[in-house]
Amino acid sequence: MGGLSCALWAGLIPRPPSCQGCVQNAAVYFTLVAGGKAETYVCCQGCPSLQSDSILPSLALGLKLAVPAPVGRGKCPTCGFRWADFDRVHRFGCPTCYEAHAPQALATLARIQPGLEHQGRRPLASAPDRQAKLTRARDLLKSALNEEDYETAAALRDQIAELEAGRPEARPGI
Structure with missing residues (x-):
């Protein structure tokens, strides 16, 4: 310092x-x-x-x-904690503070973390993990074809192709 x-x-x-x-x-x-x-x-x-x-x-x-x-800048009714105190120590005084200072807390969180998904780099998936995803995707593809759900089958086919090509951007939702 x-x-x-x-x-x-x-x-x-x-x-x-x-x-x-x-x-x-x-x-x-x-x-x-x-x-x-x-x-x-x-x-x-x-x-x-x-x-x-x-x-x-x-x-x-x-x-x-x-x-x-x-509005929203007063004290917490339970512990008397103010938003200025949160700015100083970066933590709330009690559970009620989350409700008392909700507008500022939500605005601060939206500024710090703009989305719900991670936007940075991701590690490459390991070989056993990729193999398990491939097996699961193939099983889902077979069941989608048996049920004649061709839209889901096409999406699964594309995911399998990405996993087989070894691309790290394969969707983790399978």
């Missing part, structure tokens, strides 16, 4: 505060003094709570600003 990242982890360099409405870095800071109490609020520039019309009347009347959490 570099010197800067070590200093961040050690807590020597303070991290910028997060928006009270979402998990982005805060860009707008304001302090509300009402009744002898000073309360500081931080928001990001794009936060919907900052852009709504309810902030200016709240500030003018000296009322406590209620920054509503955007």
Whole structure:
């Protein structure tokens, strides 16, 4: 690790505060003094709570600003775990967190793993494995021909040809 990242982890360099409405870095800071109490609020520039019309009347009347959490960005009702905590530690606090943070979790998974099938390289099938697939495909071909299911038989014929040619892209579904 570099010197800067070590200093961040050690807590020597303070991290910028997060928006009270979402998990982005805060860009707008304001302090509300009402009744002898000073309360500081931080928001990001794009936060919907900052852009709504309810902030200016709240500030003018000296009322406590209620920054509503955007949908799905609140705390888990069971353990109080926030999505910002997940971003930091990369695990949830309890089983209910999966339901409480479902929109963000699904979006993150879709970004990290775009499909349901592996897209990378695959190892070549071993000879006994290939032989077992050939035997199974031939048996299925015979039963398809006996039942006069010619479409399935044609597909199986093509799979057998691929397996006999030794191509690694033979479909594993047989």
